Amino acid sequence: MAGVAGAWIRHDPARTTLAVVGIALAVLAATVLAGVGVGVLATAETKFDAADRDLWVTGGPVRFDPGTVGGIENTVVDAHEVADGVESRDGVETAVPMAFQSVYVSPNGSDFQTHVGAGAPARGPSVSIAEGNPFRNDDVHYANGSYDGPMTHELVIDRQTANRFDVTVGDTLHVGGTIETARNHEFTVVGISPTYSRFLGTPTVTMHLSELQEVTGTTASDRATFITVDVRDDAETAAVKAEIERAHPDYEVRTNEEQIRAILGEQAVVLAAAASLVTLAVAGGLALTANVLSSVIYQRRRELSVLRALGWSRWTTVGTTTLWALFLGLLGSVLGVLATFPVAFGMNRLVGSIVGFDGVVRLSPRILVGGAGLGIAVSLVSGFLVAVLVSRHDSVAVADR
Amino acid sequence: METETRSNDETLLSCRSLTREYTRGADGWLSRVRSTDRPSVTALDGVSLAVDRGEVVGIAGPSGSGKSTLLHLLAGLDEPSDGTIELAGTDVTALSGRGRTRLRLDHVGVVFQRFYLLPSLSARGNVAVPLIQRGRSKRARRDRAESLLETVGLGDRAAHSPDELSGGEQQRVAIARALVTDPDVVLADEPTGELDSATGERVLELLTEVADDRAVVLASHDDRALRRADRVLHLRDGQIIDDG
Numbered sequence: 018m019a020g021v022a023g024a025w026i027r028h029d030p031a032r033t034t035l036a037v038v039g040i041a042l043a044v045l046a047a048t049v050l051a052g053v054g055v056g057v058l059a060t061a062e063t064k065f066d067a068a069d070r071d072l073w074v075t076g077g078p079v080r081f082d083p084g085t086v087g088g089i090e091n092t093v094v095d096a097h098e099v100a101d102g103v104e105s106r107d108g109v110e111t112a113v114p115m116a117f118q119s120v121y122v123s124p125n126g127s128d129f130q131t132h133v134g135a136g137a138p139a140r141g142p143s144v145s146i147a148e149g150n151p152f153r154n155d156d157v158h159y160a161n162g163s164y165d166g167p168m169t170h171e172l173v174i175d176r177q178t179a180n181r182f183d184v185t186v187g188d189t190l191h192v193g194g195t196i197e198t199a200r201n202h203e204f205t206v207v208g209i210s211p212t213y214s215r216f217l218g219t220p221t222v223t224m225h226l227s228e229l230q231e232v233t234g235t236t237a238s239d240r241a242t243f244i245t246v247d248v249r250d251d252a253e254t255a256a257v258k259a260e261i262e263r264a265h266p267d268y269e270v271r272t273n274e275e276q277i278r279a280i281l282g283e284q285a286v287v288l289a290a291a292a293s294l295v296t297l298a299v300a301g302g303l304a305l306t307a308n309v310l311s312s313v314i315y316q317r318r319r320e321l322s323v324l325r326a327l328g329w330s331r332w333t334t335v336g337t338t339t340l341w342a343l344f345l346g347l348l349g350s351v352l353g354v355l356a357t358f359p360v361a362f363g364m365n366r367l368v369g370s371i372v373g374f375d376g377v378v379r380l381s382p383r384i385l386v387g388g389a390g391l392g393i394a395v396s397l398v399s400g401f402l403v404a405v406l407v408s409r410h411d412s413v414a415v416a417d418r
Numbered sequence: 419m420e421t422e423t424r425s426n427d428e429t430l431l432s433c434r435s436l437t438r439e440y441t442r443g444a445d446g447w448l449s450r451v452r453s454t455d456r457p458s459v460t461a462l463d464g465v466s467l468a469v470d471r472g473e474v475v476g477i478a479g480p481s482g483s484g485k486s487t488l489l490h491l492l493a494g495l496d497e498p499s500d501g502t503i504e505l506a507g508t509d510v511t512a513l514s515g516r517g518r519t520r521l522r523l524d525h526v527g528v529v530f531q532r533f534y535l536l537p538s539l540s541a542r543g544n545v546a547v548p549l550i551q552r553g554r555s556k557r558a559r560r561d562r563a564e565s566l567l568e569t570v571g572l573g574d575r576a577a578h579s580p581d582e583l584s585g586g587e588q589q590r591v592a593i594a595r596a597l598v599t600d601p602d603v604v605l606a607d608e609p610t611g612e613l614d615s616a617t618g619e620r621v622l623e624l625l626t627e628v629a630d631d632r633a634v635v636l637a638s639h640d641d642r643a644l645r646r647a648d649r650v651l652h653l654r655d656g657q658i659i660d661d662g
Contacts, residue, residue, distance in 0.1 A: 028538030328523025
């Protein structure tokens with residue numbers, strides 16, 4: 018049986034290649050889309066883990082929306098005051114407000130483009146600097162409860178922003194909430210960092226929070242997206258969380274995990290769409306593989322009929338055909354899994370260059386084995402079923418019709 | 419009309435009152451469900467015959483007379499609507515599909531007009547195919563196939579694929595394949611139908627040579643083929659009109 022199945026593989030290279038490529042595409046679609054699904058979730062987790070904070074204080078649901086103004090809603094009012102109040106509590110190491118706001122950016126004061134501005138302390142262990150330096154100081158513009166301190170005009174940008182405006186460390190960028198304001202505020206790029214662009218999923222310019230508020234005209238309400246809280250090593254996170262909730266009942270306090278859940282919960286439609294895509298990819302893979310095998314086996318119906326006429330039992334015929342389908346499934350699955358690596362690499366490069374996410378397609382042994390298993394199992398099952406149907410008849414007259 | 423034919427201890431293959439009716443449009447399950455009153459066509463009508471060991475029986479008749487239907491029934495490739503078939507002492511009509519397949523493997527060699535060689539296998543592989551079902555070792559299959567290819571004059575073409583062989587060579591490979599299980603009965607359906615006269619003669623020679631210890635049934639409308647038969651049954655409209 019293996020000899021005949023092997024001969025079928027060798028005899029018609031074009032048909033074999035088409036069948037193998039069809040199965041490989043099905044496996045590839047399944048692995049890459051599953052990789053995207055895992056990557057999206059992993060990226061969200063990584064973003065919050067990378068922020069290296071224990072608790073998140075927000076004024077309500079936080080919605081990621083990188084394509085729109087600001088990226089994230091700023092729901093915390095009087096952010097500096099609230100942050101100071103939180104930081105003064107026992108068990109709290111630091112409490113840092115952060116904001117995200119749409120701004121105009123220009124390298125020369127004339128060609129302005131809308132961009133996402135982040136107000137955050139671009140310094141400390143949670144910020145990864147690829148080139149240049151982090152901020153030299155804390156947020157000194159917000160001094161003694163007012164906005165009277167000196168503006169540092171320091172800016173940390175990501176690689177995509179640097180490429181977009183063709184600037185590097187030491188160059189300047191005009192940034193402001195309006196074009197007029199931006200013309201009057203020239204910031205110096207002190208460092209290149211992927212930290213905040215990864216967090217938001219879009220190219221970002223990062224400055225001190227009070228300076229972002231100053232150039233966007235939001236100092237009056239002192240808004241922030243959230244306040245991140247570091248809990249002391251010797252303190253209980255849950256206890257600190259409960260204490261902050263009691264002191265600030267208007268705000269929600271969440272752990273990293275709760276914050277991810279809250280954000281993902283806001284993105285139910287996106288998640289449903291992603292789940293649908295993955296489901297469709299798997300279903301499409303199943304259908305494509307089954308269809309390819311049905312087609313190639315059906316084209317062999319005359320040979321199967323002849324084998325039956327020569328005295329082969331139905332199960333020998335089905336076994337040979339299933340073995341052949343298994344060979345095709347194995348070849349297609351191996352090819353599909355091998356093709357997954359360059360495709361995932363290419364997609365990651367592409368997505369990385371556009372929005373700054375590295376690793377939006379995450380491959381794991383489970384995904385690769387699952388993809389290969391899908392291709393092999395579907396080939397085996399569909400090959401068997403089609404062979405059973407095709408080998409019903411043992412007359413060559415059937416093949417002549 | 420039913421024509422009685424002789425039957426004795428040497429009879430390897432016989433059939434009695436063999437009838438095959440086909441119902442028009444009954445191939446699909448939907449057509450079977452939708453209609454209960456379908457016209458039927460009688461392809462074979464009450465045919466009886468007996469073939470002895472060492473005998474070559476020709477089946478003559480125009481296209482559509484029922485020659486191929488009769489051969490398919492005798493080979494167990496189809497089931498009769500009525501009548502009985504006995505092959506090597508076994509009532510074929512009492513067998514299940516699996517039983518008929520087994521009987522065909524053990525006792526029948528079939529030669530088709532269109533050869534029906536498997537294009538993916540070499541001449542040797544094609545001849546050896548039935549032995550796979552027999553569970554023979556690869557070496558045994560190879561030896562047996564090469565020996566038969568020598569017999570049909572194709573010893574030097576064993577490794578060639580069917581598309582590298584002429585029509586006559588392909589038919590000789592098909593004959594070798596029909597003989598590979600050493601069957602009691604060889605059924606040949608228009609074995610020279612697609613061959614030129616010289617090649618056809620060689621194929622017919624070969625078929626009559628193998629009849630020494632087997633029964634051979636040869637369906638054809640080629641007079642050259644029928645002249646080589648010990649006797650010829652003439653079929654028309656599914657009935658034997660002359661048992662010569």
